[in-house]
Amino acid sequence: MQRRTVLKGGASLIGAGSLPTIARAQAPKSIRIGYAVALSGPYAPGAQSTTWSQYKLWAKDVNDAGGIMLKKYGAKVPVELIDYDDRSQIEEAIRLVERLILNDKVDLVLAPWGTATNLATAPVFNKYEYPVIHFTASADRVAQLGPRWPYSFWALVQPKPATAPLATMVKKLTTEGKIKGRVAIMHVADQLGVEMAAAMQEACKKEGVEIVYFKSYPLGASDLSPQIREMMALNPDAFFAFSYPSDTFMVTEQSHVLGFSPPIYYTGVGTPFPAYAAKFGAKKNGVLIYGAVDSTAPGQKEYRERHKAMYNRDVEIGSIGTYATMQILQKAIEQVGEIDRKKIRDAIAGGTFETIADVYSFKGQLHQNAWAVGQWQGDEVVAVYPENKRGAKPLMFPKPKW
Amino acid sequence: MAEKPASRWWIAPAAAGVAFLAGLPLLLSAYTVSLLISVLAYASLATSWAFFSGTTRYISLATAAFVGIGTYTVALLSDHLPLAVVLAIAHMIGFVIALGVGLSTLRLSGIYFVIFTFGLTELIKQLVIWFEINQTKTLARYIFVNASGTLIYELLLATATIVIAGVWWLSRSRVGYALRVIGEDEMVARHSGIDTTRVKVLVFAATSAVMSMVGAVLSLRYTYVDPNIAFNSLVSFQVLIMALLGGIGRPWGPALGAVPLVLLSELLSGTFPHHFGIALGICFVVIVFFLPGGVMGLVDRWSAWLPRSALRRRKES
Amino acid sequence: MILFEVVLSGVLVGGMYGLIALGLNLQYGIARMMNLAYGEALMGGAYTAFWFFMLWRIDPLASMLFSVPVAFCGNWLIYRYLLSPLIRRAANQEILEADTILVTFGLLFVFQGLALVQWGGEYRGYTYLAVPIDLLGATVALNRLMAFVAAVVLALALYWLLRSTRLGGALRAIAIDPVAAQLVAVDVPRLSALAFAAGGAIMAAAGTLVSMFLSFNASIGIVYTLKALIVVIMGGVGRMLGCLMAGLLLGLAEALGAYLVDPGLTLAINFALFLLVLLVRPQGLFSRG
Structure with a gap:
């Protein structure tokens, strides 16, 4: 040596x-x-x-x-x-x-x-x-x-580039007539959740996308079903939760139980965790994710x-x-x-x-031009946006019903 | 015994000690200075906490609330006002809010007061979060004050000196006597003509203002603040633990708990970085079992062996 | 209809709050020990359920056959070897309280550190009984319903035990005055240890149930300890039904607040309600003190 x-x-x-x-x-x-x-x-x-x-x-x-x-x-x-x-x-x-x-x-x-x-x-x-x-x-x-x-x-x-592609995506699907473009946003009341939601709100405004629900919930909340019920009554077809791991798990499970399954379903930190895959199995297919890597x-x-x-x-x-x-x-x-x-x-x-x-x-x-949005496709997390990057996969739409 | 005027032989050495401490940053590395920053901050917090909670037995977990109020005052105002003014305002806001809290919690005692103060901290945090989300659409606040470690050290040294000297002086005055009587039996205190409400509320407000001051000074180098950092309940528990560890009966006690605990934590987190929690936890158990009465208990046992203090005791009696 | 469903989910959450507080009420209300490591029993129960389920596909409910006795013994040992020497030694109540706070705070660090080293830091969760159940026309999750039922059953059972049995009478005597209880031939050390251990065992059971619908990690214990403290204090120390009622009140306020006011304010509403209750009734809702 x-x-x-x-x-x-x-x-x-x-x-x-x-x-x-x-x-x-x-x-x-x-x-x-x-x-x-x-x-x-x-x-x-x-x-x-x-x-x-x-x-x-x-x-x-x-x-x-x-x-x-x-x-x-x-x-x-x-x-x-x-x-x-x-x-x-x-x-x-x-x-x-x-x-x-x-x-x-x-x-x-x-x-x-x-x-x-x-x-x-x-x-x-x-x-x-x-x-x-x-x-x-x-x-x-x-x-x-x-x-x-x-x-x-x-x-x-960072928050702005992380959310801009989401608004563009909703806009595009709406003009193609695939969804009505009704967006529901909920976010955890912590710095990342707040800034992401605010950036998303701004991006939607710029794209002319309609937001039908926009509310926060506190870090450490132990039940999100009242919020999910309220959203379901508004019948959104794109759902974005800027969430942290424990609430990501909770909102997903409660959506399963209550049958809230819009064709666009996005959750924040925790979605790509192995624990998430282990917990939700095949139901993870089609869920959109905050951040991504080129697989x-x-x-x-x-x-x-x-x-x-x-x-x-x-x-x-x-x-x-x-x-x-x-x-x-x-x-x-x-x-x-x-x-x-x-x-x-x-x-x-x-x-x-x-x-x-x-x-x-x-x-x-x-x-510059960091990966912003990923998606569970089958058993793999793939990178979806920005779509012009090497390794980007096409969006899977709609998310299969659970 | 408390009212008895003592000899002032120690004032000159104490002043020299403070002057020496003030000069220390010239000799030490920035790291050592920031270690001393923690020591001084916690010594001030624990001393002021114990002056109210230790003597009256009203155990408060609102330390984090007042530290957070100081932190947030700096975060809101440091861009607009000179530093000295911001610190003064932080001190004042802490005082005023503590007055309100003190007046509204008078009926509570024991564990009910403890958990009330904990809940209060959380409520303040939640309200600040809600306000920030709806008003500023972000939780992040940035503090860009050009404050060096040395400046923060000197500010905290001044705070600690004033707090410890103040507490020492007050605890020998009528106020300290009143507090102790309240701690023994509030009913007796009231009957012996002490305006318990006034004493309790004023002392609570004054010590809380010190906490806001410490929070304000510490935040000068955080750069980034959000409500979860500013109103961190862990701080309340840490201060409580330090004061208990030092011994809450006397003005020096809490500070004597803060110094070794900060140093011990630093030692453990460097030596067993991956087992810090376990090591610290075991230390706590060991301390309780083998060092009953905390650091002050130890000091008492040692001083009993020292001939000089024995001599002094004889002279006093 | 939505309002009814919201109320219902608030009631379920409230039941969970009551459930996690019952054990603490035994430990603090009866055995008179402030145990800051209380929530670690929940973490232990949750991890047991998780690993049994993931590694061997053992039903989480069955895992309680393991975790509950272990928690009972563990808490008994803690009481017997770490806390009762302090009781014997303490000159007065203040010194005892300070000592127990320091020791249990240390234990909290030890347990959390061990879990972190042993099981890593990731959030854990599994799917069990996350199936919709139709309850009076509203949809609820079976796992949440189960935690609620467990809370009600346990609270009633403890209430009955304390009110109507000899053992309960002795326990209440200890809660009111351990010294006097000793004088009327109550075996205070043994029964206190029993109450303390039972409290830990209940918390481990609560951990199993809660882990079915909430994710957890190594540092979750203290969160539940503090939640439980709020509930116990609000309901009245030593009051089992008060504990359940306080939990329900908090859960309802949370759900209604989320639906009618703003979900961002739910915790604020909860704490405000708690503070208000204490200001109006300084000894808790259901205490006669």
Whole structure:
């Protein structure tokens, strides 16, 4: 192993003969990468399934392959993860990022979990000029934060582009005479649900689509049947719930029981979870989903197998997206060939990255043309909108009655 | 004993200590400063909480409500007004709302008061959510104040100093005496001519205002705030736990609970990141069983061994 | 017609609220222990039902044969080895309360942490008896109906037990004054342990029933503990029927509020109702205190 590294180093030395010899310094023993996410408290479940499980899987994959190639030293360098528990608290998260940067002096720091935590730690990342790709963060304001935080990148689809295709879809089906175009919207009273619903409302207004029901419900509601009954009386043919996992499960089951089955049925976070598939079986077919990944992207099949081998469970698309951000980071590091955070930042900002989820390119540090809408088709989550992207599948319409 | 004027020998060293603490950010890394920020914030919260709840036995879970009110005041006003004014307003709003709450909850006692204050926090949170959804169509509020860790540290140090000194001074005054009598037996307090209502409500409002102040200062570097973050019931429980751990009988007690708990949490979350909850839980059980009376109990047992304090006791008696 | 259906679903939800509060009412109302780890029994019951169903296709109702006795024993052990030493040691009620809050808060962290390590963080749920039932012309889900029936049956049974049996009389004596109860030859430590353990067992059963229609994860316990506390306090500590009534009231207010006012305000309406009840009747709705 040691010898091979040396040989490889020698080989690239000849290739890079024009470099001054002083650059041929000893390669670092490892690339130290830290992160602070919620490992306990209310955010812990989400952070585990979407975020840190993927960091660990990625680190294992990288180290199984010998490490990340650093051109400057002509050697593959393994990564070493340092993890902290932010206990689902903002104040802790801010402090732990500082701890990683100032005390542990890690080479890179990865993003935490959740919109609030990502936004609250962004100033710290940017103060110390640590490039970071935020994934589990979606808020309208993010689009304007580029110049303020040049080291922060935002990879997830944001509320406006996530909902615009939905309104267009309803409009198109209405003009084709397939539906009457009566839209019912309900949303959870939390930041993402509220911003998604507001963006959807605006998009519908722009498209001239009629909204017959538009109401929120509190986070932690334990019954949504009064709302479903009220909607059923209004006879909508497109239903959109901007929901969180527990309410996604609940509204779906209660729709089954009450027989609420409009031809367009969309639910939010939680819809693509393996637990959702296990719970609802064949009834999931045709349900539309918040966010998506290109299921035909190169490497995704192998990734799913590695994930299953490591965790003994299936993945959800959010995890695939998180893993993709790690691939972007890795490619940027390899392109730069050393741990130079300014150069890595520029490489992310300027590059186009093929990953297991999507092809990423950032403009104003915001991922452009991100996947917005997916759909359960058979036993698979496929990407539907934006329809002009590689890997997009045609919409399945109507959703089969349940 | 409470009214007896004590010697003031410790004032000079205490002042020197505070001055030293104020200078610390010059020597320490930003990380250590932010660790101290947590220590100071929780020490202030626990001290002010215990001054009301610990002495009167009215256990309040509304800490999160008042912290949240401070946070939200900053979120609403920081773009429009200078920082000092915003902080003053946060302090005032906390005071006024606490006055209202105090007046309306007088009839409650025991566990009914505890759960009432918890429900109140949730109600405020739900109303803020509802208001934001219907008025602003988003729950997100952004705070872009250019406040460094050092500034926040100094503000909290000032708050903590004032709170601890204030509580120390008040607990030796008539107010503290009145509170203790109320805690012992409210009926007796009323009969001995104490205006229990006035004392309770005013102290509740004053300590709640401190909580709003702490919430306001902490939020200066959150960047992003929504009602679930601002009105986080976990904070109420944490403060309660710290105060219980420190010992609520004396002004220093709660702060002595906050310091080790913040440090212990930091240590555990770094050492056992994936088993933090389990480790912390076990620590709690161990502490209760092997450290009865909390940190103050420990201090008492130690000071009994120290010759100097024995000497002082002899002098006092 | 819709209004009737809304009222009905409110009643069902209310029954669930009552159900999750009954056990706490035994633990806090009778055994006089504030157990902040109470909701973890619900989590345990829910996970048991889920894994038995997913791995071995065992009927969730049958899984109670396992989870309920385990919860009973677990809670008994907690009472016997963690809480009663504190009772013996405590100089007064305040110290005891502070100690129990600290210990059960610690247990809450331990159980939640173990579940997270053992079962991961994902939301879990399964489909069982999610079938429409026609009830007086309205459609309801069978699994929700079952939780409601269980709540009513349990509340009535506990009410009868406490009112009309010797054991119940002894338990009520403990609830009112443990020291006096000891004097009239009631075996206070044993019966308190029994009440505490039974409370945990009921919560595990509630967990099984609730898991049939609500998804859950490792950190769900505290949510239900706090909900149960609200219901117990509103109904009156130690009052089993009061507990059920308070639950029903909250469920009805929630459903009617969602339908007639704004679904966004349901929790606000619930908490406002709770606060109002306490201001009018500071000892809970159905307490004579």
